[in-house]
Amino acid sequence: MIVEKRFGHLDFVQEAVLILNELREVVFGNRAAADRFGEYNRGRNIVQLTRNPQFIELINSALVSRKVMQQTIVFGEPANGPFDVRVSPFQDETLGEYFLLISLRDINEVLLAQEMRSDFVANVSHELRSPLSSISGFIETLKGPAKEDAKARGRFLDLMEQEANRMVRLIADLLSLSKVQASGRSVPHARVDITALAKQVQEALEHQATEQGKSIDLIVSESIEEISGNPDELMQVFRNLLENAIKYSAPNTAVTIGLSKRQRAVGIAGPAVEIRVTDRGDGIAPQHLPRLTERFYRVDSHRSRSQGGTGLGLAIVKHIILHHRGRLKIESEVGKGSTFTVFLPI
Ligand SMILES: Nc1ncnc2c1ncn2[C@@H]1O[C@H](COP(=O)(O)OP(=O)(O)OP(=O)(O)O)[C@@H](O)[C@H]1O
Ligand SMILES: [Mg+2]
Missing domain, CATH: 1.10.287.130 (Signal transduction histidine kinase, dimerisation/phosphotransfer (DHp) domain)
Known part of the structure; x- marks a missing residue:
């Protein structure tokens, strides 16, 4: 009991911590250690917990030398790792005994x-x-x-x-x-008029679209108040999504941007603006969807490259949306087209 009292606060430590006595018996293990190595009975010898030779060797040499020992060790299931393991011998004045404190940091x-x-x-x-x-x-x-x-x-x-x-x-x-x-964790705080921004990007890309026999329709279903954000970054979101929609859609089709408000959206506290960019193009097969926002990920690298794509567009979009505490949803059907929906907190 006295040992629990003495070391109980180590339960709050994120790293796994074990305390052994000089006989290498476990006198204490915190919550994180129990999660990693399973529940164990106090008083059991460390070799009953794990037989990892590097680990045992490290403990032995700390015990003999009375010096702090450190090593990277991979355990088998279920603890795994690799762990940055540190064994620190110490004399506890209150208990009047010698102990080893073992901390294991999952790296x-x-x-x-x-x-x-x-x-x-x-x-x-x-x-x-x-x-x-x-x-x-x-x-x-x-x-x-x-x-x-x-x-x-x-x-x-x-x-x-x-x-x-x-x-x-x-x-x-x-x-x-x-x-x-x-740009870090702070949410950008300039006032941004999303509707005006969408119009601006629509105008900027109009020419590019008509050249390919496509049009851009902006559909604003209600008036949307200004939101907190970084206008340059949000402009890039519109631009990248719209450029993709134009680039990957079929000739003589329209790309639409729909703006509306939502009282709630998954993962967002409070009301949100919904920005939907829809194209009628080839669509994207479901197995690609989860990886689309990875840097340099392309469904067809040859096609993307030949159209001057770098494969970074959606990675940039994802990071900007994260920065604004928003969400990105991608829906697509092969042969029909895709819809990229952005939710931004109002
Ligand atoms: N609207 C879309 N329809 C079909 N495929 C798409 C669409 N948008 C993106 N993709 C696919 O996702 C991939 C990644 O898109 P991303 O915008 O990141 O790169 P990119 O368009 O190839 O190059 P860039 O960095 O210049 O935008 C594209 O290569 C394409 O395969
Ligand atoms: Mg792109």
Whole structure:
């Protein structure tokens, strides 16, 4: 009982904590430890809890050296890990005994985040390398075989321009992604008129749509009060969703933006604005839907690339919506079209 009283507050610690006596018997385990290693009887020897040789070795050497020992250890089921394990010997004055405090910090999430970062770097490098190598290829050709060929020169310069523009777009998208991610947890607080914003984007993209024989219809069913937000970021949401709708819809169809209010929406406290961008295009097969907002994820990378896409548009959209404490819903049917719905708290 006295041990429980002495160490009971460790239940509030997020990391798993075990306390052993000098005989390596468990005198205390907090809640997190019980969740990881199962409930156990006090007084059992540590080897009855786990037989992990690295772990036992670490405990033994802390016991012998009376020094803090630390190591990364992966346990089997159900505890898993990897854990950053720290064994700290200490003399407890109140109880007049010598103990080992073992803390186990699950670093799986940290490692996953690191993995995601290096995947991202690999993706960026790949995306930048392909336009760069075609530009280098054209330079070679223009310096060598096509040196005196005026017709080829014109064509190659056009292609080089396209590739250079592609790199510029990629860098611009990367910068806006990192800007949104860096903007932190605070909700942006400028007053934004969503209806005016939608009209502005509609006008800006009208030309692009008509060029492809498409139109943009804006349907505003009621007047919507201003919301708290960042107008530049919200403009990017409209732009990206609308550009996709235009890009991936069938010729001679209309893309619609619908604006309305909702008294409640899933995951949002209080009323919300609903922004629906609908196209009548190829649609997206269900297995792709959950991954669509991942950076560089494309259903058809060849098609996306050939239309100048970077695969970052929806990742940017997702982060901006998160920043505004909103929600994104994607519905699509192959052969019919897609609807991207954004809910933003009013
Ligand atoms: N309205 C849509 N209809 C069908 N497929 C879509 C639609 N919107 C997005 N997609 C699919 O989702 C993928 C990711 O979209 P995202 O906007 O992130 O990238 P992108 O359009 O390829 O490039 P960009 O970064 O230039 O926008 C697209 O490559 C496309 O396959
Ligand atoms: Mg896009």
